[in-house]
Amino acid sequence: MKVPESKLTAGSPIEPIPLPEKVIIPLHQNIGAPCETMVKRGDKVLTGQKIGDSERFVNAPVHATVSGEISATTMVVNPPTGQAVAALVITSDGEDKWVELEVPKEPEALSVKELLGKIREAGIVGLGGAAFPTHVKLSPPEGKKIDTVILNGCECEPYITSDHRVMLEYGEKVLSGLNIIRKVLSPDTIFIAIENNKTDAIDHLEELIVAMGLKEDFKIIPLKSKYPMGAEKTLIGIILDREVPIGGLPLDVGVVVHNVSTAKAIHDAIFEGKPFVERVVTVTGAVKNPKNLLVRLGTPLRSLIEYCGGIDGKAGEVILGGPMMGISQPDLDFPVTKGTSCVLVKESTPIREQDCISCGRCLEACQMHLMPTVLAKYAKAGRYDDCKKAYIDDCFECGACAYVCPANIPIVQYIKVAKSELIKRAANK
Amino acid sequence: MPERKFLVSPGPHLWRGQSVSKIMYIVVLALMFPTAAGVYFFGYHALSVIAVSIAAAVLAEYTVKKLRKRAFVMDGSAVVTGLLLALILPPTIPLWMAAVGSVFSIAIVKEAFGGLGHNIFNPALGGRAFLAACFSVKMTTWVSPTGFGADAVTTATPLSSNFIWEGDKLSLYQDLFLGNTGGSIGETSALLILVGGILLIALSIISWRIPVAYIGTVALLTLALGQDAIFHILAGGLMIGAFFMATDYVTSPITEKGKIIFGIGAGILTVVIRRFGGLPEGVCYSILFMNAITPLIDRYVRVRPYGLVKKAKSEG
Numbered sequence: 001m002k003v004p005e006s007k008l009t010a011g012s013p014i015e016p017i018p019l020p021e022k023v024i025i026p027l028h029q030n031i032g033a034p035c036e037t038m039v040k041r042g043d044k045v046l047t048g049q050k051i052g053d054s055e056r057f058v059n060a061p062v063h064a065t066v067s068g069e070i071s072a073t074t075m076v077v078n079p080p081t082g083q084a085v086a087a088l089v090i091t092s093d094g095e096d097k098w099v100e101l102e103v104p105k106e107p108e109a110l111s112v113k114e115l116l117g118k119i120r121e122a123g124i125v126g127l128g129g130a131a132f133p134t135h136v137k138l139s140p141p142e143g144k145k146i147d148t149v150i151l152n153g154c155e156c157e158p159y160i161t162s163d164h165r166v167m168l169e170y171g172e173k174v175l176s177g178l179n180i181i182r183k184v185l186s187p188d189t190i191f192i193a194i195e196n197n198k199t200d201a202i203d204h205l206e207e208l209i210v211a212m213g214l215k216e217d218f219k220i221i222p223l224k225s226k227y228p229m230g231a232e233k234t235l236i237g238i239i240l241d242r243e244v245p246i247g248g249l250p251l252d253v254g255v256v257v258h259n260v261s262t263a264k265a266i267h268d269a270i271f272e273g274k275p276f277v278e279r280v281v282t283v284t285g286a287v288k289n290p291k292n293l294l295v296r297l298g299t300p301l302r303s304l305i306e307y308c309g310g311i312d313g314k315a316g317e318v319i320l321g322g323p324m325m326g327i328s329q330p331d332l333d334f335p336v337t338k339g340t341s342c343v344l345v346k347e348s349t350p351i352r353e354q355d356c357i358s359c360g361r362c363l364e365a366c367q368m369h370l371m372p373t374v375l376a377k378y379a380k381a382g383r384y385d386d387c388k389k390a391y392i393d394d395c396f397e398c399g400a401c402a403y404v405c406p407a408n409i410p411i412v413q414y415i416k417v418a419k420s421e422l423i424k425r426a427a428n429k
Numbered sequence: 430m431p432e433r434k435f436l437v438s439p440g441p442h443l444w445r446g447q448s449v450s451k452i453m454y455i456v457v458l459a460l461m462f463p464t465a466a467g468v469y470f471f472g473y474h475a476l477s478v479i480a481v482s483i484a485a486a487v488l489a490e491y492t493v494k495k496l497r498k499r500a501f502v503m504d505g506s507a508v509v510t511g512l513l514l515a516l517i518l519p520p521t522i523p524l525w526m527a528a529v530g531s532v533f534s535i536a537i538v539k540e541a542f543g544g545l546g547h548n549i550f551n552p553a554l555g556g557r558a559f560l561a562a563c564f565s566v567k568m569t570t571w572v573s574p575t576g577f578g579a580d581a582v583t584t585a586t587p588l589s590s591n592f593i594w595e596g597d598k599l600s601l602y603q604d605l606f607l608g609n610t611g612g613s614i615g616e617t618s619a620l621l622i623l624v625g626g627i628l629l630i631a632l633s634i635i636s637w638r639i640p641v642a643y644i645g646t647v648a649l650l651t652l653a654l655g656q657d658a659i660f661h662i663l664a665g666g667l668m669i670g671a672f673f674m675a676t677d678y679v680t681s682p683i684t685e686k687g688k689i690i691f692g693i694g695a696g697i698l699t700v701v702i703r704r705f706g707g708l709p710e711g712v713c714y715s716i717l718f719m720n721a722i723t724p725l726i727d728r729y730v731r732v733r734p735y736g737l738v739k740k741a742k743s744e745g
Contacts, residue, residue: 369734400441
């Protein structure tokens, strides 16, 4: 499916923004278990100091992203889940004093176990948006052989250019991070998937691969610019012609997909000893100067938008992520978290839902070959068991169906409601 | 920056903008080709029938929506129904009859079932079937295509049992292809129906599946029965039925496979009615019958979801 790309910031180099006066660090920024706080109000912290962690495996610790004092604990609403989570507020001392970074003398000599430990301690999660802890993804269960790694540089959502800029400006680090992934998983094949609307990134990485002597190991696959090309299951289907079973994970078919920015974070963690405290965020849409920014995690959205000259034009919605799968925010107090690739300010489109005319466009648009309108009808009628029988769990909410729907039916919203009802029911059993 | 609150809405936050009304008006545009042929061949009265039928349809839609206390939206669907009905009526039909049929199409066939998206039968075909039942003589009176000039002369349609052709086959095909023959206002010119239909397929408004399956089935079956397949494709209402009636979203299956089944079913029924039934033409009733079983097709013909078979294998 074609969607307008609107990549306003593709040519804008990454700019670091001034340190914020305060940062808000939610203790739950990943899929899986939340962190417990390791500090209390009044504690002094250094940049990069771990301030939240958990005993659970599916978790990634959080770190102070500026030096200063823990000035408050608060609650914020976690965008993907809509649940309120605890957060720590750090008031910056303006000095950005770092913890002592442990740089290994011989990074090449580290064992797989040591590498995984460092990746976990750095708090790295999947930066494509899902925020799944990276060390978990790199630890396939016993007996599951990973034969293929796909590095995902598709960035198929309109507007977002953070991965694009990371590939252009941190190409060596991305490839070096990918080398670590190779060492951990030892797959037979490694592909780098990039949409062909980023030919500069394709050429740049190709040159680097040759220069770094990795020509035999990494193969770049240019892909058509289509939505949702960057979805794991789409990529695996197109590149390998494999189907991830319903309810399964890519590793069930021997594949792991990592995002390019995640690979860069892995490099920083291993070679520089740096925990994951900053990321590239595209600020775009109805702002005066759309830019790609290097931002400390926890920086409130307001600071990013002010740095870009403020809101300019029709601004009805502020969206974290892209326009297709992003989540809109009621105000600008929310901070940048690990999964924030983009802040999009845009005009809001009023929804006037009509009755389904059975045109079938949503069926054509659905990458998972579901019948979205049927799911929406069941969900609307409260027939959640029928939703389950119609494979609602296979939907990853890319929004293609609602995008093409002539009747303007908010199909994804109905599906989300049905999914959460099904989860509630399962929990009550 | 002044404090402000933003709208929180579910994603996606982008919309392609191809609305129901845009689709309807594209269909109207495509129908302008057979409409032009109808007016060219059958003159002013045909034009009046078309205008009255559309006006009655829109008025009926407005009235029924008001009575049902629903919002009236000028989404173009009533225009499509009114126009389609006119195109499948005889050119000599009295204007009031066209109006009655059009009101029946909208008020009973469409709105009584819940309005656009909920009707089981194609409204235009339902209206035509109603008129055929009520006014059988007027609905089977055909005239030769004399255009705007001479008085129309009563004639037989190519599918009637008393149709006689004295020329060679090629000129018969040519007349049927261009539309220079007796029949309903918009059904005679295969050429211009094809232009409109291909336009809709090219614009991805309709799928090729139903027309191809429908016309293909009629061709194969008539061949198998030792009849003239080309004649059966070009004569009567098959072309307009296959491209503009059977492809109605609401009353045809939603899946690709379902559409093929629908087309084949309609094709078989059309040939059976034409060859063995008591009527010269069977397109209208074939499609109406397939409309009736469309919910059944949609219930049993499902798409195979991504990742389904593989899992069954790994479990077994």
